Amino acid sequence: MTPGAQHPDDTAAQPLRRDAERNRERVIATARRVFARDGLNASMASVAREAGVGIATIFRRFPTKEELVAAVFADRMDAYADAVAVALDDPDPWHGFIGYIETACAMQAADQGFADVLTMTFPTAKAMEERRNEAYEGMVRLINRAKATGRLREDFDPSDLVLIHMANAGVVNACGDSAPDAWRRVVALFIQSVEAPARGLLPPSPEHGDLYRAMLRAGPAGLDAPAPDKSN
Amino acid sequence: MTPGAQHPDDTAAQPLRRDAERNRERVIATARRVFARDGLNASMASVAREAGVGIATIFRRFPTKEELVAAVFADRMDAYADAVAVALDDPDPWHGFIGYIETACAMQAADQGFADVLTMTFPTAKAMEERRNEAYEGMVRLINRAKATGRLREDFDPSDLVLIHMANAGVVNACGDSAPDAWRRVVALFIQSVEAPARGLLPPSPEHGDLYRAMLRAGPAGLDAPAPDKSN
Numbered sequence: 001m002t003p004g005a006q007h008p009d010d011t012a013a014q015p016l017r018r019d020a021e022r023n024r025e026r027v028i029a030t031a032r033r034v035f036a037r038d039g040l041n042a043s044m045a046s047v048a049r050e051a052g053v054g055i056a057t058i059f060r061r062f063p064t065k066e067e068l069v070a071a072v073f074a075d076r077m078d079a080y081a082d083a084v085a086v087a088l089d090d091p092d093p094w095h096g097f098i099g100y101i102e103t104a105c106a107m108q109a110a111d112q113g114f115a116d117v118l119t120m121t122f123p124t125a126k127a128m129e130e131r132r133n134e135a136y137e138g139m140v141r142l143i144n145r146a147k148a149t150g151r152l153r154e155d156f157d158p159s160d161l162v163l164i165h166m167a168n169a170g171v172v173n174a175c176g177d178s179a180p181d182a183w184r185r186v187v188a189l190f191i192q193s194v195e196a197p198a199r200g201l202l203p204p205s206p207e208h209g210d211l212y213r214a215m216l217r218a219g220p221a222g223l224d225a226p227a228p229d230k231s232n
Numbered sequence: 233m234t235p236g237a238q239h240p241d242d243t244a245a246q247p248l249r250r251d252a253e254r255n256r257e258r259v260i261a262t263a264r265r266v267f268a269r270d271g272l273n274a275s276m277a278s279v280a281r282e283a284g285v286g287i288a289t290i291f292r293r294f295p296t297k298e299e300l301v302a303a304v305f306a307d308r309m310d311a312y313a314d315a316v317a318v319a320l321d322d323p324d325p326w327h328g329f330i331g332y333i334e335t336a337c338a339m340q341a342a343d344q345g346f347a348d349v350l351t352m353t354f355p356t357a358k359a360m361e362e363r364r365n366e367a368y369e370g371m372v373r374l375i376n377r378a379k380a381t382g383r384l385r386e387d388f389d390p391s392d393l394v395l396i397h398m399a400n401a402g403v404v405n406a407c408g409d410s411a412p413d414a415w416r417r418v419v420a421l422f423i424q425s426v427e428a429p430a431r432g433l434l435p436p437s438p439e440h441g442d443l444y445r446a447m448l449r450a451g452p453a454g455l456d457a458p459a460p461d462k463s464n
Binding site: 166 | 273351392395396398399400401402403405406407408410411413414416417418420421422424425426427430431432434435436437438439442443445446447448
């Protein structure tokens with residue numbers, strides 16, 4: 001754990017560790033920029049190229065793309081979990097509910113990479129999944145409170161939030177910088193559609209397991225193991 | 233135009249032309265499969281590899297990816313234009329309107345490549361753009377008829393159809409085969425949200441020019457010139 005302890009004279013090791021730390025930060029900063037611009041399908045190779053490091057350096061630090069994604073979006077996931085907490089603190093549950101949707105969708109609009117992160121799950125990135133599960137539990141409470149006020153339709157399902165984030169990611173990714181506010185209109189329509197009373201029946205929600213599998217592989221190329229020798 | 237005319241003895245040229253035709257058909261069939269599976273961001277190189285032809289062969293036939301896309305989706309664009317015509321024939325304009333949305337969104341769900349095609353424009357693929365413009369004019373009539381019955385909210389804009397197709401593409405791409413029917417619920421919510429009377433104001437629609445620019449570049453990587461030496 002403390003490699004320095006094995007090297008009583010670590011004057012040489014220190015700069016090496018600092019170099020490694022600088023490399024790590026450079027990779028994360030570059031990946032943040034690349035994911036924001038190109039979405040999560042951007043390859044590890046393109047991140048390495050733009051960061052000016054070898055592909056081996058990236059894989060040494062982040063053995064899977066999931067781990068790189070988790071490192072890049074750790075602060076965004078924190079902000080996302082905060083948005084749920086803020087919504088739960090709202091004395092008006094319906095206002096809190098729609099405030100959460102608008103905030104989370106705005107976070108997607110601000111970052112194409114995060115737009116996808118919100119519709120995916122990363123089982124090996126433990127810390128990130130903990131934040132997500134925490135946020136999910138908060139959202140379920142948010143939904144139940146909004147239903148209790150009679151403002152949210154009774155057949156609203158927590159999975160509908162995942163679906164709106166998938167839909168919003170589609171709008172955000174397609175509109176890019178050309179029509180950067182178009183998502184607001186889609187989200188406004190969605191909010192009006194879930195307000196009680198319901199205007200009609202809805203097709204059933206996807207099964208929990210099916211949606212989970214979709215979230216494991218969301219995005220056209222998923223987050224497949226990035227190096228051929230790892231995908232056997 | 234008729235190369236054979238320049239070769240009075242074209243017994244050698246004939247098989248060559250047949251080979252070329254077979255190659256063309258194989259490339260289109262392969263591209264159809266690859267686009268349906270991976271979306272339009274699939275590279276020309278991956279199509280060439282799966283078709284078992286050289287990359288040069290593809291570029292000789294289809295100098296731009298737009299032209300390959302247009303060739304692959306020509307029949308889908310025809311079916312799409314037909315869906316608009318069927319909707320216009322419906323004696324109940326509202327029924328025709330929602331029938332069109334459901335049909336077009338189902339076509340997106342059946343083919344990830346086409347899901348993106350519906351939210352993009354391909355200026356160099358003339359025949360395809362003609363079909364799209366024809367369909368667009370039909371949709372405007374469809375919208376006006378549905379408004380005239382009082383069932384469609386007055387502030388519905390033709391661009392809202394583009395937005396729902398972008399949103400639906402997001403759901404379809406993210407859910408893939410894991411939750412293949414999830415889009416139906418999102419589309420049902422969307423339809424309920426546009427039914428009159430409107431439940432509230434909406435943010436403005438994107439400017440026509442902005443949305444057009446978005447459609448020129450829709451998709452995380454757009455349809456950039458595929459070979460570096462063409463992108464100068």
